[in-house]
Amino acid sequence: MQITSNTVFIPGATSGIGLALALALQERGNTVIVGGRRAELLERIRAEHPGIDTVAIDTADPESIRVAARHVLDTHPDLNVLVTMAGIMRAEDWHTPDGFLASAEATVTTNLLGPIRLIGAFIEHLRTRPDATIMTVSSGLAFTPLKATPTYNATKAAIHRLSDSIRLQLADTAVQVVELVPPAVRTALMPGQENSEVAMPLDDYIAEVMQLIETQPDARELQVERVKFLRYSEVRGEYDQVVSVLNATDPHADAAA
Numbered sequence: 001m002q003i004t005s006n007t008v009f010i011p012g013a014t015s016g017i018g019l020a021l022a023l024a025l026q027e028r029g030n031t032v033i034v035g036g037r038r039a040e041l042l043e044r045i046r047a048e049h050p051g052i053d054t055v056a057i058d059t060a061d062p063e064s065i066r067v068a069a070r071h072v073l074d075t076h077p078d079l080n081v082l083v084t085m086a087g088i089m090r091a092e093d094w095h096t097p098d099g100f101l102a103s104a105e106a107t108v109t110t111n112l113l114g115p116i117r118l119i120g121a122f123i124e125h126l127r128t129r130p131d132a133t134i135m136t137v138s139s140g141l142a143f144t145p146l147k148a149t150p151t152y153n154a155t156k157a158a159i160h161r162l163s164d165s166i167r168l169q170l171a172d173t174a175v176q177v178v179e180l181v182p183p184a185v186r187t188a189l190m191p192g193q194e195n196s197e198v199a200m201p202l203d204d205y206i207a208e209v210m211q212l213i214e215t216q217p218d219a220r221e222l223q224v225e226r227v228k229f230l231r232y233s234e235v236r237g238e239y240d241q242v243v244s245v246l247n248a249t250d251p252h253a254d255a256a257a
């Protein structure tokens with residue numbers, strides 16, 4: 001993906017990594033459309049950042065995806081980048097069904113079905129563009145699990161493998177598949193995470209990601225240095241030790257999304 005001159009839709013950008021990435025991309029000369037459910041945040045983003053367009057979308061709802069995709073493509077026919085950012089992360093207790101079932105279903109719907117349905121809604125259009133990108137969003141926890149969040153870890157591992165797989169299929173097109181692999185970053189994804197000392201400051205994270213996009217336009221994965229501890233634990237032969245270190249801290253206090 002080139003760093004500039006794209007038209008980028010980021011469903012899941014009303015806060016956190018998505019919003020910070022949207023603003024950084026706008027600053028670098030991209031047209032950006034921010035999506036999400038929280039209408040008051042969409043309105044504020046439009047008011048505070050002239051030039052950014054917004055669209056209401058619930059990526060857990062296939063009809064909402066269809067309506068939003070139609071609107072985005074009607075108003076931005078030059079769209080060439082889709083970032084499947086929307087995600088949720090919940091602590092679960094798998095000892096009893098009450099402790100995890102509802103959370104697991106919601107997490108699979110948002111974190112896995114959501115990106116799949118979004119790609120379904122945009123792939124035919126993206127294939128018409130001379131230079132297009134699907135950016136998926138996984139996590140260091142796709143590679144080394146946090147005990148507190150089994151379904152989250154599983155959906156992010158699935159996103160990793162999905163990204164690898166569709167990259168193979170789309171190799172005969174001009175659509176690049178890039179996986180953003182964040183480490184723990186200070187956002188409101190989990191309670192307490194915005195102030196977590198073990199999480200990376202959001203500004204630092206986005207600055208490093210923008211540098212990676214600029215210097216590695218053909219990268220398959222956008223990996224900041226901080227995520228490599230989790231991303232390559234198994235490759236280094238340190239999986240058990242890294243799982244222990246990651247889970248030694250209180251997962252609610254030190255959510256390592």
Ligand SMILES: NC(=O)c1ccc[n+]([C@@H]2O[C@H](COP(=O)([O-])OP(=O)(O)OC[C@H]3O[C@@H](n4cnc5c(N)ncnc54)[C@H](OP(=O)(O)O)[C@@H]3O)[C@@H](O)[C@H]2O)c1
Nearest residue numbers: 012014015016017036037038058059086087184185187257
């Ligand atoms: N922060 C981390 O440590 C970390 C690490 C690895 C991966 N990630 C991933 O990065 C992505 C962004 O998370 P974040 O950390 O920036 O957390 P965040 O601030 O909570 O952002 C989550 C975003 O997803 C949107 N979203 C959630 N459910 C949605 C739905 N059903 N429909 C539409 N939008 C939805 C939210 O918007 P609305 O509520 O307005 O809909 C919000 O804009 C997620 O996929 C997360 O798994 C984060």
